[in-house]
Amino acid sequence: NAGVTQTPKFQVLKTGQSMTLQCAQDMNHEYMSWYRQDPGMGLRLIHYSVGAGITDQGEVPNGYNVSRSTTEDFPLRLLSAAPSQTSVYFCASRPGGETQYFGPGTRLLVL
């Protein structure tokens, strides 16, 4: 299994641009989530999904959209990037139990 994969690894955007961060898992996990990690802030939950077709907001959802059309994929969309969205983004998945498996992360810089 490849586990949790994320693309791209790095991205630079200009303010106002849009982009989609991709996340995929091949472990048939029901639950998937997106976190952002900022210095001194720890990991904060953006959006999560408990199964295909079901998504919900986390702690910091503003400025981000998600969808879950398949079990495997959980893309995160930035419709109009802002400098405050400069961060490292982690996708995670888990089966019915609580142990989460994290992807390698996407480093995003918004100028």
Add this chain to the structure above:
Amino acid sequence: GESVGLHLPTLSVQEGDNSIINCAYSNSASDYFIWYKQESGKGPQFIIDIRSNMDKRQGQRVTVLLNKTVKHLSLQIAATQPGDSAVYFCAEQTGGSNYKLTFGKGTLLTVNP
């Protein structure tokens, strides 16, 4: 709101020594706790977990202790190695929150050879 926090943001130890990383939590309803290790440039990696009906759980070279009376969690690493150098996060989950984990800010562990 309630949160998970760490007492020490940095910890430096000598190779071969034991390391202890502490975590305080404030939500008495939390019933599941996890420790993650994050190496530079990588995603968090699961180390060990513990449920609130336990006081202690051991893994390979790691032990997690839970003191519900004072809402304190600790991670003990035996015979610390240079490869243990990383940021360590604790996280808590409250029953009924389904999927939401609350993470602490992390402790940077540096192992000196």
